[in-house]
Amino acid sequence: MKLIKKYIKKYIKKDSNLYLFYIWLRDRWLAVNWLLKGRPISPPHFIKQRVVQTYAQTYSLATLVETGTYLGDMVFAMRTHFRRIISIEIDDNLYRLSNARFHSRLYEHVRIIHGDSSVVLPELLSELQEPCLFWLDGHFSGEGTSRGQTKTPILDELYTILTHPFSHVILIDDAHEFSGEGDYPSLDNLFAVVTRLFPTRKMMVIDNVIRILPGRDSTYSLGGKSVTPVLEVEKIHRDQWLRGFLR
Numbered sequence: 001m002k003l004i005k006k007y008i009k010k011y012i013k014k015d016s017n018l019y020l021f022y023i024w025l026r027d028r029w030l031a032v033n034w035l036l037k038g039r040p041i042s043p044p045h046f047i048k049q050r051v052v053q054t055y056a057q058t059y060s061l062a063t064l065v066e067t068g069t070y071l072g073d074m075v076f077a078m079r080t081h082f083r084r085i086i087s088i089e090i091d092d093n094l095y096r097l098s099n100a101r102f103h104s105r106l107y108e109h110v111r112i113i114h115g116d117s118s119v120v121l122p123e124l125l126s127e128l129q130e131p132c133l134f135w136l137d138g139h140f141s142g143e144g145t146s147r148g149q150t151k152t153p154i155l156d157e158l159y160t161i162l163t164h165p166f167s168h169v170i171l172i173d174d175a176h177e178f179s180g181e182g183d184y185p186s187l188d189n190l191f192a193v194v195t196r197l198f199p200t201r202k203m204m205v206i207d208n209v210i211r212i213l214p215g216r217d218s219t220y221s222l223g224g225k226s227v228t229p230v231l232e233v234e235k236i237h238r239d240q241w242l243r244g245f246l247r
């Protein structure tokens with residue numbers, strides 16, 4: 001497997017059709033392995049992509065805001081699923097690489113912003129005039145990545161998004177990091193604060209992704225039926241990513 005990876009990295013141009021086919025196969029292989037192993041804590045990136053895509057469809061969200069671009073893999077995977085994609089990266093080199101990756105007419109709907117998400121988000125939200133999907137993944141992740149004043153800007157990010165006058169859908173990667181140590185709150189504390197201060201939001205954790213959704217008890221109409229978003233989104237999530245596995 002290592003040899004194949006080395007060969008592909010060396011000889012196949014990134015984002016070429018052959019490379020995309022390799023990614024398509026690799027993603028499904030990793031997902032099947034993850035399922036066969038009984039869904040260990042951290043799912044492969046492909047499963048995270050499916051989660052983002054499913055919430056966008058369910059809540060009809062056309063704008064994705066990501067914190068922590070890294071090499072732009074989530075942006076690339078979501079390129080055809082959103083009308084507008086904005087991603088924020090603090091690291092100089094990663095910003096340069098990902099900005100170059102999306103610097104073409106094919107990606108006019110993609111914007112990579114260089115900066116600390118805790119500073120950039122408040123400015124950005126003043127521009128956003130519709131509910132958006134937030135993929136919060138901007139945290140220090142070891143060598144080759146950077147950090148702002150804290151290891152994770154998550155509390156600043158959440159405050160900015162939850163006090164904005166639109167009902168955004170928030171997905172936070174790496175729930176296992178929320179241990180109450182370092183700059184991370186514990187999951188229990190986060191849950192208590194979010195549900196107390198923002199009683200119209202529902203928070204849950206599935207497959208290591210924290211989901212903060214609008215409309216705790218409210219219902220909405222789907223295909224003429226009145227449904228509870230949280231229950232419905234999970235049902236769609238289960239059905240859809242299994243069914244869409246081979247797409």
Ligand SMILES: C[S@@+](CC[C@H](N)C(=O)[O-])C[C@H]1O[C@@H](n2cnc3c(N)ncnc32)[C@H](O)[C@@H]1O
Nearest residue numbers: 068070074090116117137138139140145146148
């Ligand atoms: C786990 S990686 C992101 C992976 C990416 N979201 C994906 O799905 O492919 C985390 C990234 O967040 C960046 N980062 C760390 N602190 C940040 C901050 N305060 N603002 C913006 N980006 C930050 C790191 O440099 C790193 O590239």
